[in-house]
Amino acid sequence: MACFYFDFAAQKEQSAGNMLGALLKQVVGSFNQIPKEVMDAFKKHKKVIGGRTLKLQEIVELLGSLSSMRSTFLCLDALDECAAPHRAGILIALKEITRMSSATRVFLTGRPHVEGEVRKHLPAGVTLVSISPRKGDIVRYIHAKLVEDTTSEEMDEGLEMEIVKKIPETVAEM
Secondary structure, X not given: OEEEEOOHHHOOOOOHHHHHHHHHHHHHHOOOOOOHHHHHXXXXXXXXXXXXXXXXXXXXXXXXXXXXXXXXXXXXXXXXXXXXXXXXXXXXXXXXXXHHOOOEXXXXXXXXXXXXXXXXXXXXXXXXXXXXXXXXXXXXXXXXXXXXXXXXXXXXXXHHHHHHHHXXXXXXXX
């Protein structure tokens, strides 16, 4: 299993190559020894003056090859937080990896607005599960956070009631 969490604040750093490289590192780490093909790829790049990193296609090929050796789960959380120009490249790469390895499964999370993109690039075998928070869960969470408030003297009962009413309504729209 290899996981990656997209962070809106780090969109520039979270390119397809960087993200898939992070997954490759995790997959390689699951082997007892570094596979020969990975060693060879890095040795080849080390010979270049100053060295260079693997190209996206090389990472995709390594991930496809390594994940075909055993069941592999690639989990990408918050795909909607990935910069739009990178998302297509990531989804195309995932399609290629799953084409190369029938033993690979992909689990993606993201807000509904990326659903069309996912369906476009990963049309086969995609199952979408819509989830949303329950109002009771949100209210319990808010109450728990209000109990932890270190400046509780600044909030009267009316403000607390308004917070408990408004936040669940707003979250339900997201």
